[in-house]
Amino acid sequence: MVSCVEHPAGGYRKMFETVEELNEPIPAQITGVIPSWLGGSLLRMGPGLFEVGAEPFHHLFDGQAMLHKFDLKDSRVTYYRKFIRTDAYVRAMTENRVVITEFGTAAYPDPCKNIFSRFFTYFRGIEVTDNCIVNIYPIGEDFYAVTETNFITKVDPDSLETLKKVDLCKYLSVNGVTAHPHIDTDGTVYNIGNCFGKNMSLAYNVIKIPPAQKDKSDPIEKSQVVVQFPSSERLKPSYVHSFGMTDNYFVFVEQPVKINLLKFLSGWSIRGATYMDCFESNETMGTLFHLATKDSESYLSSHKFRTSAFNIFHHINTYEDEGFIVVDLCTWKGHDFVYNYLYLANMREDWDELKKAAMRAPQPEVRRYVLPLDMHREDQGKNLVSLSYTTATAVLHTDGTIWLEPEVLFSAPRQAFEFPQINYSLCRGKKYSFAYGLGLNHFIPDKIVKLNVQTKQTWVWQEEECYPSEPLFVQTPGATEEDDGVLLSIVVRPGAERPSFLLVLDAMKLTELARAECRTVSVQPLNSLLTRDSGSLSSFPPLLSVTLSDSDSGCLFFQNVCLRTRLCASKLDGCLLQCIMFRFDRLAVVTCWTFKENLINVSIPDDIWTTEGSQ
């Protein structure tokens, strides 16, 4: 890629300053041309409050959860934001102090209490945070803001109001789940989290939450554990932030960053302990890859994959090809925990100091690992990978383990390709070409990068003193090319008259199509979701790989987009026309697209074939 731009002015600090919520949406000033087909609400989560009273939050993942929304409708754009009314936020604002311990910030007892009540507060235990700063995604017809604990928070995507807090432990055997689930085309949500397994040893459970229910019941009530991965250490599970999923397999990467359970439990009664205090690195285990089948829900214990140590937060994509599973990852080399370098004090350092710290941290690299599904004793010592397009290897050892060496897809000193996105609806679990990511320059996000994972070609969008967020890919209606679409990113531009803007990039060339600038500064959002608006239904891209099981209301997903829909379909001259209607049941619009045979995997019962345009 990638020239290393310097930031001596330190404008990036602006991303880590508290902002106030807005009373109402504010208009944005558009330059350039937003594609007429692009409409809906871009929702992004991130920290918005970095101190309470005189008490600062210390870690990048501690600030209180703020939900941002850009509405795109009829070529107009508005921006709105509100804090999520989590218990952590409400109690902090009520008591004007940090009340619930966050990832790297400890809550202390109320100094106004007498010494006896303070004593018992110490030993009552630390409450688990519900500060849902990390991501937002749909479950059934609802939207949940999430972090990585057992608490998720239902929000209204229109008003941004907080609706209710849900404790997943009431429904599932997990201690918490990641903020990066996979969502099948029918709306089924898969996720992973650690749990207590047999004999009080730790394990990792893959959970499944069904799509919207015909009887309108809450899908979470029908959630279940579908498969369990063992932990390589009995009382020290690895930190897990995401996982891979193909059509037929789950892939779990067990990294050497460990949660010391004993520290964790004792930390519950030690004043000043935080989640960060409970992490440690295993310097000898390397990294393990685990496989489980999706349909039969069984762990493949005979497939023991190992490689050298790295941190892993984000899977890019995972797919099956000719008897192999290809796993593309954003890695950080070594066992030292990358989060140790993400304290706000580090992120707010002068540029030279920030760079020095990044030099000590693990180095980023985008890697491809290839896991053979079939192996035979006589193949010991040989490279089992026969895919023509990769240099990744997998060698079977005499002890039955398979040692993996990766193919490096992208590497540059202190330049990370992170927060990866793909054309999710078209390519999740499929062979693909393009990944889109946020370029981190010594941990500071200062560019958007497109990576061709086959040729390793890169494209970059970068502008002086601009700090973008994760780019979200949205496909052009009727597109036949994988990268025919736009990327959406919220950019912070400190010091400008309009200090933040929604950036719309041509995903093919990574050139700017438009920006919608706001008079208020934004903060650094983490992850995002686009809900499509009824006002631009005619522009929706075709639905791919969707199974239409009935004509009832439901929820469909494509390219990270959730639609509340009612469905009907027509058949005309051998072409399938798909009609999509309704979002939040406010507006019905009928529109049709012709599907190409090779782009569709649709099963439609006869009884929903109706005349064109009917509901």
Ligand SMILES: [Fe+2]
């Ligand atoms: Fe993440």
